[in-house]
Amino acid sequence: MSIGSYEQINDVHLDVLREIGNIGAGNATTALSMMLGKRIEMAPPIVRLTSIPEITNALGGPENMVVGILCNLTGDIEGMMMFVLEQAFAHQIISQLLMREISNYDEMDDMDFSALREIGNIMAGSFSTAISALTNLNIGLDVPGISIDMAGAIMSVPAVAFGTIGDYALYIEEDIMEGEQYLKSRLLLIPTLESLNKIMRSLGLEV
Amino acid sequence: MNKITIGISDLSVGAAPDSIITYALGSCIAICLYDPILKLAGMAHIMLPSSRECPADSNIRKFADTGAAELVRLMEIKGARRIRMKAKIAGGAQMFKVVSESANIGKRNTQATKDILRSMMIPIVAEDTGDDFGRTVEFFSNNGILQVRTAKMGNWEI
Numbered sequence: 001m002s003i004g005s006y007e008q009i010n011d012v013h014l015d016v017l018r019e020i021g022n023i024g025a026g027n028a029t030t031a032l033s034m035m036l037g038k039r040i041e042m043a044p045p046i047v048r049l050t051s052i053p054e055i056t057n058a059l060g061g062p063e064n065m066v067v068g069i070l071c072n073l074t075g076d077i078e079g080m081m082m083f084v085l086e087q088a089f090a091h092q093i094i095s096q097l098l099m100r101e102i103s104n105y106d107e108m109d110d111m112d113f114s115a116l117r118e119i120g121n122i123m124a125g126s127f128s129t130a131i132s133a134l135t136n137l138n139i140g141l142d143v144p145g146i147s148i149d150m151a152g153a154i155m156s157v158p159a160v161a162f163g164t165i166g167d168y169a170l171y172i173e174e175d176i177m178e179g180e181q182y183l184k185s186r187l188l189l190i191p192t193l194e195s196l197n198k199i200m201r202s203l204g205l206e207v
Numbered sequence: 208m209n210k211i212t213i214g215i216s217d218l219s220v221g222a223a224p225d226s227i228i229t230y231a232l233g234s235c236i237a238i239c240l241y242d243p244i245l246k247l248a249g250m251a252h253i254m255l256p257s258s259r260e261c262p263a264d265s266n267i268r269k270f271a272d273t274g275a276a277e278l279v280r281l282m283e284i285k286g287a288r289r290i291r292m293k294a295k296i297a298g299g300a301q302m303f304k305v306v307s308e309s310a311n312i313g314k315r316n317t318q319a320t321k322d323i324l325r326s327m328m329i330p331i332v333a334e335d336t337g338d339d340f341g342r343t344v345e346f347f348s349n350n351g352i353l354q355v356r357t358a359k360m361g362n363w364e365i
Contacts (some may be wrong), residue, residue: 152341157233
């Protein structure tokens with residue numbers, strides 16, 4: 001027996017994935033604090049299994065402009081990780097890292113893009129480390145790609161890539177508190193089914 | 208006038224003065240068919256090139272080959288004639304540069320769409336495909352115009 005589609009993920013599997021989400025979010029908070037040189041508060045992460053259209057709605061609807069950072073997973077685990085940041089989050093990162101205030105995506109230059117790509121690297125590293133630490137599996141990360149566009153268009157990329165295995169993704173909400181304000185960041189973790197089964201087996205779960 | 212909204216892996220047919228809209232196409236394609244005599248418009252929002260790659264998936268609206276065939280079938284039920292149909296297609300972008308050329312699903316979707324329309328002898332009279340940006344498209348049944356709206360590049364009609 002193995003997990004044959006994302007619909008077959010049960011509560012035990014989901015607990016494992018939640019734990020990965022929690023540890024990953026913890027790692028990411030630490031790494032982000034170090035990079036930005038200040039203490040960062042993160043809201044407790046929410047981990048869910050959700051369909052792609054639901055995620056698009058949670059991101060403010062298909063036409064809402066967001067920053068997507070896409071990272072392919074290689075090595076023992078194959079699949080895709082995608083971070084979606086709302087505009088305010090991206091602006092905050094740029095202002096903290098590059099001491100530059102921008103109010104619109106049009107004002108972003110190459111430096112700003114590399115700053116965001118670096119954030120993507122850090123976040124992806126935090127989560128892949130979490131999975132590796134739990135499972136002893138070796139995970140490689142490709143250089144992330146970045147796109148700023150309509151949420152629906154960005155979400156079509158994981159939807160299409162995994163349209164062959166089901167329409168679900170592991171969805172992690174991890175908001176950062178900046179003063180009184182929550183800055184929204186969303187992570188999608190989409191291992192291939194084979195890789196998902198590998199994660200479960202390496203944790204001794206009968207799948 | 209009704210505005211009919213379709214999602215991913217979805218399709219619909221509308222008669223004048225209705226329009227059909229689908230939001231934020233990335234690498235997906237909107238296949239738009241028009242019968243100018245009936246003023247009947249149809250749109251399919253397909254996600255993958257070929258149903259043959261996923262034999263277990265029964266959603267025929269997800270794929271270029273089966274989606275286009277189903278759209279033609281539904282339009283014919285409403286009285287449209289294939290010989291009068293004209294096609295406009297949009298979408299097929301590559302949202303992330305990191306994806307390798309062979310995995311450029313936008314390009315493969317575009318090619319698969321052209322192949323299936325050619326095999327059904329439906330001419331493509333306009334297309335807006337490729338590049339690296341998302342598109343919202345609205346297809347007007349009273350004149351067959353396809354309006355393309357983007358976040359970064361402005362809006363236009365084909």
